[in-house]
Amino acid sequence: xxxxxxxxxxxxxxxxxxxxxxxxxxxxxxxxxxxxxxxxxxxxxxxxxxxxxxxxxxxxxxxxxxxxxxxxxxxxxxxxxxxxxxxxxxxxxxxxxxxxxxxxxxxxxxxxxxxxxxxxxxxxxxxxxxxxxxxxxxxxxxxxxxxxxxxxxxxxxxxxxxxxxxxxxxxxxxxxxxxxxxxxxxxxxxxxxxxxxxxxxxxxxxxxxxxxxxxxxxxxxxxxxxxxxxxxxxxxxxxxxxxxxx
Numbered sequence: 001x002x003x004x005x006x007x008x009x010x011x012x013x014x015x016x017x018x019x020x021x022x023x024x025x026x027x028x029x030x031x032x033x034x035x036x037x038x039x040x041x042x043x044x045x046x047x048x049x050x051x052x053x054x055x056x057x058x059x060x061x062x063x064x065x066x067x068x069x070x071x072x073x074x075x076x077x078x079x080x081x082x083x084x085x086x087x088x089x090x091x092x093x094x095x096x097x098x099x100x101x102x103x104x105x106x107x108x109x110x111x112x113x114x115x116x117x118x119x120x121x122x123x124x125x126x127x128x129x130x131x132x133x134x135x136x137x138x139x140x141x142x143x144x145x146x147x148x149x150x151x152x153x154x155x156x157x158x159x160x161x162x163x164x165x166x167x168x169x170x171x172x173x174x175x176x177x178x179x180x181x182x183x184x185x186x187x188x189x190x191x192x193x194x195x196x197x198x199x200x201x202x203x204x205x206x207x208x209x210x211x212x213x214x215x216x217x218x219x220x221x222x223x224x225x226x227x228x229x230x231x232x233x234x235x236x237x238x239x240x241x242x243x244x245x246x
Contacts, residue, residue: 001080004032006152011076012054016069018046024074026050030153048160053119054153060119074127075151076114084109086148087141096141105141107134115146124149 013026019041026047027034036044052058053073060071088097088105097104112130117123126146 001078003152006077007031009078010152011074012050012151012153013074013076014046014050015072015074016066017049017060017071018066019043020046021066022069026074051153052158052160054151055156055158056154057158071119073117073119074114075117075149076112077149077152078110079108079113079129079145079149081106081109083145083148087145105145108145113146113149115149 007030009029011026011028012030013024014020015022015024020043025043027050030051036047038044049058049060050073053060054075060073084105085102088101090100090102092101093099095101108129108131111132111134114127114129115124116127118125124146126143129142129145
């Protein structure tokens with residue numbers, strides 16, 4: 001099973017964290033490309049925290065739990081042959097198992113196992129296994145199976161790109177979006193065609209240009225034309241345009 005197969009079939013769930021209540025929320029599988037859409041404070045950042053935790057470089061703070069219930073993390077994924085081999089020995093037979101241990105354990109490859117992860121110690125505790133019609137004994141060996149499960153995201157790099165749009169940090173820009181037409185004219189004068197394109201697509205303007213001109217390194221340049229020129233320069237680089245600057 002490839003990495004992408006593993007993350008598609010894994011469920012990454014969380015409870016009682018930030019805006020999430022006691023019901024399980026999260027991902028019923030992760031795709032190579034995922035888009036999170038939601039209003040402010042709806043839990044988008046919390047879901048990123050969840051994924052970053054599974055990558056191994058995020059620590060949940062006790063102060064972020066929602067209400068009186070502690071934050072709970074749950075991972076559900078198919079049992080792999082590698083995990084079975086770590087618990088059910090290929091060279092052992094008998095005891096509580098009738099026949100070879102590995103042959104017994106191999107019956108459970110692909111079955112869903114659900115574990116709860118301690119958000120601080122990262123210790124795993126078995127919640128359930130989809131036994132189906134297969135035997136559920138010996139219990140201790142399945143507890144051991146839960147302890148060797150690891151998140152398919154573990155060890156993966158996680159990069160969080162900032163996109164600060166809080167205009168309260170830049171009071172000179174509080175009225176900027178309402179000056180769209182003025183910005184569009186300035187942009188058109190510096191990069192012919194771009195001003196008209198943004199005039200036709202105000203959503204693109206709001207999603208692309210406004211964050212550009214709110215960057216911290218431009219916080220001191222509050223006049224509109226300076227910001228329009230800087231935004232135009234970046235837009236030009238995106239589109240491989242070589243404009244003549246006034």
